[in-house]
Amino acid sequence: MTALASREVESRSPSAVPTTLVVEGLGKEFGWTRVLSNVSLTIEEGEYVALMGSNGVGKTTLLRMCAGLSVPTEGSVSIAGVDLRRAGPGLRRRVGFVSHESLLYPDLTGRENLEFHARLFGVTDPASAIAALSELLDLDGILDRPAGVLSRGNRQRLTLARALLHGPRIVLLDEPFTGLDEESSDRLLTVLDALVASGRTVVMTTHDRSVAEAGPRRLILLENRTVAVDRELPLPTREIAPAPVQAPAFTRPTLTTPPKLFRAALAIAAKDLRVEFRTRDVIGSAGLFALAVLVTASFTMPTGAAASAGAATGVLWISILFAVLLGVGRTMARESADRGIEGLLLSPAPRESVFIGKALASLVLMAVVDVVIIPLFLVMMTSDGQGSNPLALIGTVALGTLGLVTVASLFSGIAVGSRLGESMLPILVMPVVIPLMVGSVELTRLALGAGDSTSVWQWLGILAGFDIMVLLAAIAMFSYVIEE
């Protein structure tokens, strides 16, 4: 199907095109290990499927590829006739995914988590959608508590609410009953029944046969990396769920056009800033770190007028660089630790918006650090400020910080995926930002009234050229960093 035809399918209303899930010749390798081989199956709209198999057989991998979170090594997954690799944002709204991890931000309340995802998915009236889900999943009492303090069962309910918030046609659940007590399991089974009754497809992985027989009507068993059994199941035995159940009403929320690049980026940036407002760990650590570098270095520097024209500006930029490395590294590590980034990838938000949003939030945080550091630098390490140009200084700091944050944001995604984690970030960033550091130091000297002012445009060109180059490269390539 061409990209144009794909967009046409995605733009139609969900009921216009059956949301059939087709897996063809699917295979996946992780490193040197093959996890899945030649998996082919078709799941029609409205089916209720249990995906079973022993530990490590590839159930989760298969489900993640169906959700578009993992790229197949070979074969394809298509939904409503559109290959997921060519799918636009519209198709992602047809899928809801409940992962092993909650994909929730622990420092935000349940309501804030849901509001954020509602915004990314283009839910017209988030408050009503959340209220409806609250009734369906009994979220009263947990919506206004931080997700990080909730029990496993309560967090699982919130996770399910996040996955259902946008009214997906296909709901994929990875071991959804793990850690749930009997009452929570019964409630979940009832909700899944309601989803199927409303015409939605439900596919869940489980290794518990009693769960598989309690609701699903089709069993797919994986063995030796492929489908070994694919058969219908008899009517539910309901050993673990009370039968018959009164299926709760499940209404589809109204959706508007999903946010475009900058609106999605703003939503992501606002979320990051809200998390930072709660924790203050980036500002606190990066700001104190920059301050410590500045103060420690000041004891090694000559004082007075000579310092402003000499190495003092270098010390300033080293302290800013260290602050950026620490702050941006922390922001990305926080996102990755909670697998929040997967929640973003499941949303219809353009991939580029993830980078722009995270870089934008980091830029705001680093600007706060700059506001603290620069006056201290001026007071402690320069002369009386005669001949300095405050506007030029602000401009230089802004351009320099932008470049540093851009490079650090791009490479922080790489660093957290490496064996060294955040420690890898300085190794990657420092060689690349050398021209930026040289230009920033030179321009800062000029802004302080030292040096040859005729070279200002050259250094400005270096800074602007660097910023533009890394911004374009980062926007174009960030999706390669975060895909699996």
Add this chain to the structure above:
Amino acid sequence: MTQQAAPESVAEPTAAHSSAQRTTKWLGIATAVAIVAFAYASFFYAPEDSIQGSVQRIFYVHVASAWIAALAFFVVFAGSIAFLVSRNMRWDAYAGASAEVGLLFTTVVLVTGMLWGKAIWGVFWTWEPRLTSVLVLWLLYLAYVALRAYVPDPSRKARFSAVLGIVAFLDVPIVYLSVKWWRTLHPEQVIITEQGPQLPGMMIVALTVGLVAMTLVYVYFVRLRFNVNDLEQQIKREVAK
């Protein structure tokens, strides 16, 4: 999407494998001959510099290695783009091999530059633009090679290093410009200027032989590294089964 060929048995090389081994062997012989010719050209054929004396002969290895450092970096860049577009792991293997060989040649440029600098300027190191640019290039190569060492998953390693390879390559002209505007002690370009080549003919011949020899060394080393990577891959697949 990654499309990898089915693993071949290590014990039973295919016809294509045997042919590749023959090509590598002949390439090695040609490289050895070229190195001998380069040694003769730079030490005996080229005339002694009237001002610098014999120490000027380091110029041939220095410039030829600098050319390979730049070529290798371009191959990393091109291989990275080709990998991201095609997802063919062979491109990643070429980029990775080129970076390792490029790191070796960049080290040669730095070491020969320092030795030459000590003889001519009296110091091993000076923060002179071209030397500084090569040092930054060396650091970029080092970061690239380190990244590959610290990401165990091959597909993730390929993606991550491709992104770094592209950004680093685009960064190099800006690095060069930023350090160029510092005062320089480095000799002005003497090989090709607006007035044409400024070196005596015999020196140009020696340099040309050096460029050909070093290019052959580069191609041979990349090929060897690529083959080693291939074997590594086969063994790891066998072990993972």
